[in-house]
Amino acid sequence: METTQQTESKIIELQPFADEMVVNMGPQHPSTHGVLRLELKLDGEVVREAIPHIGYLHRCFEKHSENLSYPQIIPFTDRMDYVAAMNQNWGFCLAVEKLLEADEKRNFAVPERAEYLRVLICELNRIASHLLSFGTYGMDLGAFTPFLYAFRDREKLLLLFEKVCGARLTYNYIRIGGVSEIIPMEPGSITEQNFLDEVEQFLDYFEPLIDEYNELLTKNSIFSERTTGVAVMSAEMALSYGATGPNLRGSGVDWDLRRDEPYSIYDRFAFDVPVAMNVPELGAVVGDCWSRYKIRMDEMKQSIRIVRQILAEGLPDGPVMADLKAVRPPKGELYFRSEAPRGELGFYIVSDGTPKPVRVKGRSPCFSALSALQELSQGLMVADIIAIIGSIDIVMGEVDR
């Protein structure tokens, strides 16, 4: 069957005397966060229309998934949101585990210790991700120093991750049924307590720095001039576009899956969900770029709070991996969403009872948030486009999958 009725791409007619200038922003552009291509129709500096073109980083995740067993898919999720790969692993594992739990014949449960480790590591990963977002946002707006500060701190986190799983970016650490063990890089080099101490050291070092970063960038008047009141996304618009996570909270919707639909062991921790409010001193209104950015800064503190609670409690004893002979979920289908740093990461899995899924759909938060760009950017300036892209914090690996 061939229906090519609507397949022809739009051909832009060349209008030599039009006032409009069509500019190709990307796919190779310093601040499109990867390989996003924007077709900008400019009237001078004013953007009449910004049409996002995606797919430059399409790696056929969904097609690959159909030919791989469930554990084999996990490394592919690493490559989705490569700056918060732990959360991606976890999102997928959670979905599969949920499906496994639905199988009455098995008595499947993820061990406590693994749950704690997962929360610990994913919250650290959330900090790393937000740090990157903070740094690159500063750089997008022309401030170079925050970027290096952020990378300096992120580096420390990456070293921690490296100690845990041997990888710095694509971890494959969280597995279906638990986590892979805290692996000593060399025999005797790191123990559990040793590792937790290092985490604590990092938190002690990092917590005061957030305030410093707020002084450096958040309260900077040029920065707030650039970001406040720009590209205001109302709560309705954010919901309609499926913006989630910090973008949704930046629009003033008090919603966090970790609190409102707690999964894993999030209901055991006390943490606040930062929600955007008008800040009249700076001119910030709910839903603008500044609010979205600020949510991330505040979320880092909450992540620290969660990790501190884990450190205070200590990890429970026990195995880190459930006794799982083979991952063979029952026939059925399931959509499960978790709160990744960039929003709600959903996995829709259709299983036919074999070790390979029939269908895996990754519902990435950035994909939905990015689709709002076209509406957000109308009538703004070229520089504002950069501010929007940075503030919705896209990772193209996740958008294109």
Place this chain on the structure above:
Amino acid sequence: MSDILPEGFFAQVPAGNWAEEFVQNVVIPQLPEAVAAHFSVAFGTVLVMFACAGIFVGLVPLLPLVLVLAERKVAARFQNRTGPMRVGPWGTLQTLADGVKLIFKEDYIPPQGDKFLFLLAPYIIFACSFAVFAAIPFGQNILVSPFNIGIFYIMAISSVIVMGVIMAGWSSNSKWSLLGSLRSAAQIVSYEIPLGLSILTVVMLVGSLNMQEIVASQSNGLFSWLIFRTPFTFIAFFIFFISSIAEVNRTPFDLPEAESEIVAGFHTEYSGMRFALFFIAEYANMFAVSAIAATLFLGGWEGILPGYDFLGGFPGFVIKTLALVFLMMWLRWTLPRLRVDQLMNLCWKYFIPIAFFNILGTGIWGLIFPEDTLISISISCVLIYVGLIGAYNVAGRGLAQKPQPQASSA
């Protein structure tokens, strides 16, 4: 010298031309009598001046080499890094290595562009950047040419840089370049106005366009510096300095080459040595505007104490200039970038009215205090002090205030 070079271009320095004196007192006694009899002092002067100019043209391009390294080191310190460390001791030869790399890079010319203009543009910018140095007095006698219209000449030459920028942007046949050059042109043309108006306050007080005379009027120590002479020149200094940051396209006004927005602005398509020319010109400009600011407002080569000018005031002048350069670097590595409309608002809605107000104020001040006396300078300093306190209370309060913490509900 009168029969070789257009004399109108040079001022008659009251104290006598140093080069002429040099020839008269040092060169001619050295010459054999037969030669000396036919040796025109003027001719010798021109020779000496050409030689000095040669040295200047040779030395001034070394400045950017130092400044680029300084910028990288300063940036590194701001960012808790070490900066370049590998080439030479403490990375001191890094810029040289970069230069060598750039020379050997492919000299790419966009095939669809305008080749002639593309090749010409960097030279225009480069030449204009360095021509400015001819009028900057580095010390008592360290000056290429004491132009009658020194500061005006500098403004004229630096306004030509715009043409090079537009040329570069247009001839690259790249939309990013064009956008960058349009931004740059709009920015430079706009910021020239507050810049010129700020210079005008100085010129009004000194009564001369000659750079040496401007310096000479500030020879009575720290409080005779023009920045402290009236409260209006104090404001004018900041307008001048901020505008000159905009003129040389540095953060927070680096929109023409905002790498996160329009890739690299007007020099997107340039590579190799041609790019290096832009780069060098940028740093030369940075030094030049700092030097001009130091000359106009901070006493030039005159020292803090009256009559104290070690080595003709050269080290003091360089220290002042480098301090301003450092300030520029500091700003660059701290601040984000403005948006185009904010940039224009700042210029047209704030700087230009303030600059006009300054001119008016300076005129009135000049009527009240025709001569600088202890009283006038004391009043001025008190006003500046009060103004600064007031400004901090008005503007600084907003900075010190913390934004309301985001509401949180568990």
Place this chain on the structure above:
Amino acid sequence: MTPEQIYEALVEQFGEAALGFDTQLAGDPSIYIASAAIADVCQYLAETDTLAFDSLMCLSGVDLNAKDEELAIVYHIYAMQHRHSVVLKTTVPKTDARLPSVSHIWKTADWHEREAYDLYGILFDGHTDLRRILLPDDWEGYPLRKDYKEPEFYRGMHVPY
């Protein structure tokens, strides 16, 4: 509301359009909707105050089997206000994969439907800008269909590595 209650509400409102309620398999129960009525059902779900489904979490095309005659489209929708979610499912024949678009109800459906079109060749009537999103514009075929054969060459490039 539980999915059962929502199903009952839908049966009451649309009668035949709501085709069935599936709780047999593991995982989320889903409501079957006739493909022609999907936009109306979604409109009803989004605009009725007691339901108020204001966010479309996920829209996926599904091809269960190469031998199947039909493609499934699955809508995961959620109501922030009432905190309930439901799974809608509809099927279209592979030979004439065509159903009404819901992009006017939830804007996020815009890109999700484009993706479903891109990968499954499902045409959404009423979608304003239905073109390929992830694959190149001139790509042939719909890769996530189970009967998809990857081409030997794409623009002279050897595709299977």
Place this chain on the structure above:
Amino acid sequence: MEFTLKTFIFYGFALLTVASALVVVTVRNIVHAAFSLMVTLFGVAGLYVFLQADFLAATQVIVYVGGILVLILFGVMMTSGRLEMRLHIERGQLLLGGVISAALLMLLLTIIANTPKWKNLSDDGEQLEPTTRRIGELILNGQFLLPFEVVSVLLLVALIGAALISRKEVRD
């Protein structure tokens, strides 16, 4: 007239001015013409220097090169999407232009003939003084005060008008 380095430089500037002016009127690429005009204006500034009009020379560069020419280039680049627009000269325009140019030439020649003595740099011995002071005095001491103010009001009107025109789009 003795041929010194100075005369050599003078003829250099003169040649530059005339040659680039010729390029301005003959070249078909409008942007090239504009850039060539820059050279012409520079050359004229150089000639001003030889007339001991240093202030005028600098003003020439600031106003014409840094200001007006930039505006011309802006106009060229912004009004037409096709930057490499070719110029077409029609016969009628040519004729009209010729007549106007001839009239202008006559005017200039008359002035040259009627100027008793060109104060130029070959007049040795004369003490030079900054021209700025004299210009300032002439403008502000009454002789040219009225024309000066009229021109400034005219420019202000032009400024307001330009702002009005450019803001029209925003208002709509």
